[in-house]
Amino acid sequence: MIYRLLRMVRGSYGFVALGLFALLFLTALAFVFLLPVASVVVLLGSILLLVAVWLGGELLGWLERVLARPSLRRGICPTCRSEVVRTEVTLSDDPSLQPPIDPVPKAVLQCTGCPRMFLESGEEYHLDPDFRIQAAHA
């Protein structure tokens, strides 16, 4: 419940931050001719606020990982409560596909109920479209 709420907040966090900075821009623009000092103060405050907004995003990500880890250790998807299975990651044999730039994890926890995949750290893993995950043959 808390995880899903946090996930929802984190999903819209970037748009809320963008809206906040757009609002600050319009405020600074409105004050340019009326009170130029206020525009400078809003500009400098926005630069400091950017650091705070970035730290808030990092905190949300850390909390999401911390909340996802216990249920992933029990083999349960933190989002839909279905079973997660450990899947080895292998690169596709298709020569037309380029190898991924980002480092590829050795294994991911793949949910059986929804298309989500997670890393051991609790972070959701987004599949690179340049390669496919193949199920382990065991």
Ligand SMILES: [Zn+2]
């Ligand atoms: Zn799931």
